[in-house]
Amino acid sequence: SQxxxxxxxxxxxxxxxxxxxxxxxxxxxxxxxxxxxxxxGRGPVFLLLIxxxxxxxxxxxxxxxxxxxxxxxxxxxxxxxxxxxATYLCALMNSGYSTLTFGKGTMxxxxx
Amino acid sequence: xxxVMQNPRHxxxxxxxxxxxxxxxxxxxxxxxxxxxxxxxxxxxxxYLQKENIIDESGMPKERFSAEFPxxxxxxLRIQQVVRGDxxxxxxxxxxxxxxxxxxxxxxxxxxxxx
Numbered sequence: 001s002q003x004x005x006x007x008x009x010x011x012x013x014x015x016x017x018x019x020x021x022x023x024x025x026x027x028x029x030x031x032x033x034x035x036x037x038x039x040x041g042r043g044p045v046f047l048l049l050i051x052x053x054x055x056x057x058x059x060x061x062x063x064x065x066x067x068x069x070x071x072x073x074x075x076x077x078x079x080x081x082x083x084x085x086a087t088y089l090c091a092l093m094n095s096g097y098s099t100l101t102f103g104k105g106t107m108x109x110x111x112x
Numbered sequence: 113x114x115x116v117m118q119n120p121r122h123x124x125x126x127x128x129x130x131x132x133x134x135x136x137x138x139x140x141x142x143x144x145x146x147x148x149x150x151x152x153x154x155x156x157x158x159x160y161l162q163k164e165n166i167i168d169e170s171g172m173p174k175e176r177f178s179a180e181f182p183x184x185x186x187x188x189l190r191i192q193q194v195v196r197g198d199x200x201x202x203x204x205x206x207x208x209x210x211x212x213x214x215x216x217x218x219x220x221x222x223x224x225x226x227x
Contacts, residue, residue, distance in 0.1 A: 004154075032212030043116075043203050043218030044155070051213070089154070093212030099145065099168055100216060104154035 002027040004103035006090060012109045013080055021075040021106050023090035028101075030092040033066055033073050038087045038105065047088075048075075080110045114138070116206050117186075118219035125194045125226050133189040133222045137206030144187045145216065146179060149201045161187060162210070194226045 005024045013019050023033070031052050036044035050057045050066045050073070057064045063076040077084050087107045091100040117136040125131050137144050142163045147155040157171040161181035172179065176194075181187040191198055201223050205216040 030212075034212065034215065036218075041220075043205075043220050044216075045218070046215035049213070049215065098143075098210040099157050099160050100212065101157060102147075102155040104152075 002101070004028070004090065004092060004101060006088075006103040007106045008104065010107040010109055012111065015081060015110055015112050017080055019077040019080045019084065019108055019110070021088050021108065023073040023075070023103055025071050025092060028071075028092050029095055030068075031095040032093045033064075034091045034093075034100065035062075035064055035073075035075050036089040036091060036102075038089055044089055077108070080108075082110045082112050084108060085110050116204055116217050116219035118202075118204050118222050120222060121220060123222055123224050125224065127195060127226055128193050131191040131194050131198070131224055133191075133202050133204075133224070134186045135189070135204030135206075135219060136186040137204075138208075138217050141206035141208050141217070143207045143210050144181050145205045145207075146187075146189050147203045147205065149203060149221075155203065158189070160210075167210075191224075194224070196226050199224055199226045 003026045034049045035047045038044045048064045050064050061078045065074045087105040089102050089105040091102045093100050119134050144161045146158040149155050159172045159179045160168040176192045178190045201221045203221045205218045207214050207216050
């Protein structure tokens with residue numbers, strides 16, 4: 001069956017460190033992979049998108065990698081800040097489809 | 113350009129009543145998606161609509177749930193004869209194109225509580 005797995009346990013890190021979040025998938029052939037941020041009581045907000053033929057994408061303090069052989073994406077936040085504390089969701093869209101499928105998300109807690 | 117607008121933000125219904133959730137997509141967006149989120153669960157896709165058409169309703173329960181996106185006006189997710197298990201946050205998203213090469217813009221959600 002198809003699965004998108006993100007760490008269910010919260011990730012606790014100290015301000016200034018790099019946070020690394022993992023998204024693994026099985027039985028998907030995603031043409032695109034997206035990362036979203038969700039704060040409590042609010043809708044998800046788009047962060048980054050990476051295509052299947054791209055290995056890495058950067059945007060300010062954010063970096064996403066995409067390894068279609070390992071079926072894994074890593075999401076990095078460098079120089080993390082308490083304001084980065086939120087739940088981060090990865091989402092896939094298979095080739096030929098028009099809908100995003102989301103993982104359950106990983107909560108990130110950055111302490112000062 | 114206002115974002116995706118959902119209303120109401122909170123909705124309380126008694127078992128057996130109907131719930132109507134509204135979603136106005138961003139201006140210029142003709143693709144609308146509805147998702148449901150339960151506590152400690154991820155976003156579950158329900159239905160994808162493009163003006164006046166249901167494109168994919170594979171995530172929608174077969175009974176009691178329906179969705180529409182009329183030519184004029186917001187998209188509506190309708191739940192008839194609600195049960196306690198329908199209590200969840202319902203999110204609507206819109207996009208200008210139907211491919212993964214563009215971001216989805218989400219509303220703030222409607223939190224449905226069935227008592």
